[in-house]
Amino acid sequence: MAELVEKSLNFIEEIIEHDLEIGKHKTIITRFPPEPNGYLHIGHAKSICLNFGLALKYGGKTNLRFDDTNPTKEDIEYVDSIREDVKWLIEEMPMEWSEERYASDYFQTIYDLTVKLIQKGLAYVDHSTAEQMAVSKGTPTQAGTNSPYRDRSVEENLALFEQMKSGSLPDGTCVLRAKIDMASPNMHMRDPVIYRIKHAHHHQTGDDWCIYPMYDYAHPISDAIENITHSICTLEFEVHRPLYDWTIKNLELFPSRQIEFARLNLTYTIMSKRKLLQLVTEGVVNGWDDPRMPTISGLRRRGYTPAALREFANRIGIAKRDNIIDVGLLEFCVREDLNKKAQRVMAVLNPLKVVLTNYTEGVTETVEIENNPEDPNGGKRLVPFGREIWIEREDFMENPPKGYHRLTPDGYFRLKGAYIIKHVETIKNTEGGIEELRCEYIPTSKSGQDQSGIKVKGVGHWVNVATAATAECRIYDRLFTVEAPDGDKEKSFMDYLNPNSLTVLDTIYVEPSVKDLAVNDRVQFLRHGYFAVDKDSTDTKLVFNRTVTLKDSWKPA
RNA sequence: UGACCCAUGGUGUAACGGUAGCACUACAGAUUUUGGUUCUGUCUGUUAAGGUUCGAAUCCUUAUGGGUCAACCA
Numbered sequence: 159m160a161e162l163v164e165k166s167l168n169f170i171e172e173i174i175e176h177d178l179e180i181g182k183h184k185t186i187i188t189r190f191p192p193e194p195n196g197y198l199h200i201g202h203a204k205s206i207c208l209n210f211g212l213a214l215k216y217g218g219k220t221n222l223r224f225d226d227t228n229p230t231k232e233d234i235e236y237v238d239s240i241r242e243d244v245k246w247l248i249e250e251m252p253m254e255w256s257e258e259r260y261a262s263d264y265f266q267t268i269y270d271l272t273v274k275l276i277q278k279g280l281a282y283v284d285h286s287t288a289e290q291m292a293v294s295k296g297t298p299t300q301a302g303t304n305s306p307y308r309d310r311s312v313e314e315n316l317a318l319f320e321q322m323k324s325g326s327l328p329d330g331t332c333v334l335r336a337k338i339d340m341a342s343p344n345m346h347m348r349d350p351v352i353y354r355i356k357h358a359h360h361h362q363t364g365d366d367w368c369i370y371p372m373y374d375y376a377h378p379i380s381d382a383i384e385n386i387t388h389s390i391c392t393l394e395f396e397v398h399r400p401l402y403d404w405t406i407k408n409l410e411l412f413p414s415r416q417i418e419f420a421r422l423n424l425t426y427t428i429m430s431k432r433k434l435l436q437l438v439t440e441g442v443v444n445g446w447d448d449p450r451m452p453t454i455s456g457l458r459r460r461g462y463t464p465a466a467l468r469e470f471a472n473r474i475g476i477a478k479r480d481n482i483i484d485v486g487l488l489e490f491c492v493r494e495d496l497n498k499k500a501q502r503v504m505a506v507l508n509p510l511k512v513v514l515t516n517y518t519e520g521v522t523e524t525v526e527i528e529n530n531p532e533d534p535n536g537g538k539r540l541v542p543f544g545r546e547i548w549i550e551r552e553d554f555m556e557n558p559p560k561g562y563h564r565l566t567p568d569g570y571f572r573l574k575g576a577y578i579i580k581h582v583e584t585i586k587n588t589e590g591g592i593e594e595l596r597c598e599y600i601p602t603s604k605s606g607q608d609q610s611g612i613k614v615k616g617v618g619h620w621v622n623v624a625t626a627a628t629a630e631c632r633i634y635d636r637l638f639t640v641e642a643p644d645g646d647k648e649k650s651f652m653d654y655l656n657p658n659s660l661t662v663l664d665t666i667y668v669e670p671s672v673k674d675l676a677v678n679d680r681v682q683f684l685r686h687g688y689f690a691v692d693k694d695s696t697d698t699k700l701v702f703n704r705t706v707t708l709k710d711s712w713k714p715a
Numbered sequence: 716u717g718a719c720c721c722a723u724g725g726u727g728u729a730a731c732g733g734u735a736g737c738a739c740u741a742c743a744g745a746u747u748u749u750g751g752u753u754c755u756g757u758c759u760g761u762u763a764a765g766g767u768u769c770g771a772a773u774c775c776u777u778a779u780g781g782g783u784c785a786a787c788c789a
Contacts, residue, residue, distance in 0.1 A: 299717040343718040345785045354787035373789045475728045617748045685749045712750040
């Protein structure tokens, strides 16, 4: 009997299993609560996979909840992109699509609860200015002092809060504060603001409200309303947890529990929404979905699969210590997935013409090549072959280093799926650059029926000149030159931009089968890497994005 | 000079008082009509010092290092 290898639990799963065991909950409900003020990035993907993954594992459910309590920073564009990204990421997961909720769905309920809070003497309207409040808040090492408005009567607070809601007060006139403890060692417990006046149009509620609850206050209430059992967020909210618990306790709500885990950091990239926005607004990249961006939409456009992202999230694990994941792991995950799925195609990115002098002019024959050696059911395709072909410039060297086993002067080279060729002559231009190669093909060496007896070490891809399709190809490199672009307090991440993060190849030659490809299709260019068809493609021009190179263990001696 | 959180190979993550394991990376080899894939092997680790214990990565103390917290942001 096979030994069952049980995957160890992360600390959140341990908490959940414990809660289930002691009967605290019969089932679990999690939520993914993005603020619609930017596009989702791979750090969010980690969180999405965690929350949806937990629900899947324990038979619970997950809500997608837009945390839209600040209308001045949020936009419907972001709501739409987030919904699309989440949908795409979890599309093949065997579970139901979550309920789509908005914190703004609960504005009335939150308001009603707040009236209760005031009645309990646990909140007061403060007319201090923002500056005064900052001063009286104290510092982390020094207790704060009570506001002069702290002891207003319940009746007065009720009336003032009503006035705040009525719309008669301009922004900033006053705020509603929770009455907790100005001397708390936790700054978030020093009478935090829970409501502020904002005469702003909200993308969901329009002009219904001119007061909006703060995150720290709205979040636990929203969780409780949805019966969220485990409210998972990142580490920086750890110090907010006492306020989260305070809110639930004093409002006597469903006991949602906040649990914090370490956010994802990736080498050679930045993850802050603010900084990503800066890249977009300053034109460093071409939008949120630029394939160099660590956004979900950028990765999707780059050619990443949802399965690869989920596998990545799975491999990096969940813990509380700060981490920085090698971007190589992400690349490993997409290679692993695409190796199984992507059809192989021959494309020459940096062409060198080869004329087979002993091949009949004007003749085109077809050779049969497997679509994917990793997939037994992948089938084969016909690829045209003729007298003139493109090969990769790097596949020929006049003075090869030791260990180079491609084409060399007077050497042999196998054209994948076709014939062995023998180098005869190198044609150069006046500057001494290599213009073209004259070779002879070995007629008896055809793939599958080779009787030539010639042993070649080198095998390469090629494209028949007469039937070649052309395309544009975009080669991406990492956006930053250092592992931790925002790790330096002295310098800005903008100082570490890689000037060569994008290289456009106007014309590459590809075998004609690519004409059937559609936008977002992914293929492997043999010996190059994985490529995805970009949305910029037109009926007459294909555009490929390089997702990732193939692993390359060849290095000259 | 406050409170809270964290500390295991290069990176990430296990071991729940009883043999420090797995993955990625790197390196070496085998196979290969992709210098891909696959397979095999190798290197590298418990922050430090005390204590508890027959036994400590694990529990306790202190130190050190890292992170977080003073928006009418989330």
